[in-house]
Amino acid sequence: MDASYRLPRGKRIKLSDYDPGDTSSFKEKEEVQEQFEQLKEELNELQDKLFAQKKYSLLVVFQGMDCSGKDGAIKKVFSGVNPHGFRVSSFKKPSAEEAAHDFLWRTHREAPAQGYIAAFNRSYYEEVLITRVHGQTDEEEAKRRFKQIKHFEKLMTDNHTKVLKIFLHISKSFQISKLQQRLRDPEKTWKFDPNDILERNYWDDYVQAYEDVFSHCSFKEAPWHIVPSNHRWFRDFVVLSLIVEALRELPLAYPKPDAKVTELIGLLPEDTRPEGAAPKGY
């Protein structure tokens, strides 16, 4: 799964070469259902070890056009993991305090501690995307930021944080159908932001800004992945696969108890419950 969606390093990418409607060899949701459930179980097992070991961590960066399904993918893939070891951080317009710092400051604070998984719903990449499209970041500054991002991600990967970057790829016509859905479903209208309509006019500029990001910021240890996202079920399946594969690459293991703890096993009073009286559910 992984290899086909992982971007090569230092190569110019054309988004139009990638089909947002791709579903690989699958035709419908039912074909991946069983594997999806197995992968979720494996994610739980891997997360349990990650959390117990407190040595490695995982950062999953989600980017994509409005309506590409960042919220939905995070919800679908991560609901079910142990919430103790997982956090979502959503980055919207910076606050005054955030804007008064360098552009990596607010995201750095939310980086996962050892043992944790963090999902970034948007990220520091916005500072070379939306700000670039709207002329707040010029070419020179963008180039500096690409380097700063590279150094920031290197800092994380050097310190046992796996960095997985995911772009949810949709078509422009898919976006309009999602916007229409949001407007017509009273339980979804709250998600509708009139600004999305205005941003839509900058579609081609965003494509170019993303292509620049992919070209400059796909590093060996922190590559970008383009996930076809016109089909929700396939999007979730690929995202989950990428996350499980990222965790599989880590040498995760339950920590061995130290000698002191092992000795205690002998010293503990015996279980005093009478046979067969074990509390139910244990």
Added chain:
Amino acid sequence: MDASYRLPRGKRIKLSDYDPGDTSSFKEKEEVQEQFEQLKEELNELQDKLFAQKKYSLLVVFQGMDCSGKDGAIKKVFSGVNPHGFRVSSFKKPSAEEAAHDFLWRTHREAPAQGYIAAFNRSYYEEVLITRVHGQTDEEEAKRRFKQIKHFEKLMTDNHTKVLKIFLHISKSFQISKLQQRLRDPEKTWKFDPNDILERNYWDDYVQAYEDVFSHCSFKEAPWHIVPSNHRWFRDFVVLSLIVEALRELPLAYPKPDAKVTELIGLLPEDTRPEGAAPKGY
């Protein structure tokens, strides 16, 4: 469900009057399974509205002796909720920076924003429990803190945060059987803290400190609940019920779109996908 586990205000509580092995009228897990699943679904629906409305929030405080199942209850009850709107905060020994502030500072920072649910795994109550048992907080200071906690919780409830306080009630013999389990299961040994054995010697002091907390800090709008927790399945069932009931009491509703957004529905280009070509999974 709620009323029977909610503590009255200002009354002296004896923990020994509460049976940690209680399972109400139920004999085994299977009897509550269906209702548990229904409640989880309702929790998801209520959370979706809470998050959309961004007006109210919920703080669930979990306290209990070591091994009472705070981690387990939070995992069981909240795995499945939309992780965007939910955070667990675990409070262990304060850091140097935290200890240099008043005792409510570090927890206040983690209070839920409007629209969010926060679970506190231990809380500011530790500062009238563990510190009291070990003589770091004297009677005078404890009394002051009870009042400060009252004012802090009033601040939250005045500002649309529902405060639900849950004590997971286990027996001393149940605790030892859990400690034994942790020591003998290589996948659980990492949870074992030799300190738990030492703390066990203070069991009666903890009981008294908790009884004091219940007597001084059960307020009309932020009552304590004692949840029988010797049986994991019953514990989770009661905790989930309490959370759902707390959310039901809030006037949650999806926000109505403003006139500007309603107008946009007419202006949007029509869905241009040919009939029957709707993306799969939508």
